[in-house]
Amino acid sequence: MDFYKEDKLLHSGFTALEKGNVDIQVLACFVPSQVPFGRRFHTVLEMIDIFYQKVASDKFRPIFTKGDLAECVLKGQKGAILFVEGAHALEESLVQLRTWFRLGVRGMTLTWNHGNALASGNHSRNLTDEQIRALIANDGANRLDVCRLLYRIGEAQGLDR
Structure with missing residues (x-):
């Protein structure tokens, strides 16, 4: 091709x-x-x-x-x-x-x-609250806006931060 x-x-x-x-x-x-x-x-x-x-x-x-x-x-x-x-x-x-x-x-x-x-x-969750918090806390991901996205996922799922 x-x-x-x-x-x-x-x-x-x-x-x-x-x-x-x-x-x-x-x-x-x-x-x-x-x-x-x-x-x-x-x-x-x-x-x-x-x-x-x-x-x-x-x-x-x-x-x-x-x-x-x-x-x-x-x-x-x-x-x-x-x-x-x-x-x-x-x-x-x-x-x-x-x-x-x-x-x-x-x-x-x-x-x-x-x-x-x-x-x-x-509507099921694949990550635990702890796994989402760990990803959100990952400083390297902040530069890629991954943390903001995961934070929003957590908010939508009603996670306790």
Whole structure:
């Protein structure tokens, strides 16, 4: 597959983005739930590597900041925001979350069909109050707004802080 040539196997290749006048595209790294624990993080790393090796270019640049986004829009350039679909790929590690962030990932959904350590598709909780407090207290995560998100999850679940 070639991102820059028309290819029906691609959901949104460069030519399709041009035809649709799409300037900014969110590119999702999705790890199917059947990928075993211990391989999920690495699978996302492989997808990020493919993005930088075969997709990112002067024509389609990675967007890391609000400034990058504004610049792309103002200059009429095309850009990509990397996203991970489902916190299951974190394999319960904030180190892995920070690694993705350093590599350019700027968003992540909490679930994708199946529950994980952070969230579930129903009203049950997957983390204990103590686990949520420990994650909230993790200073390294503060820079990524993970703590605020987990705090909100705790508020929504009526946790005693």
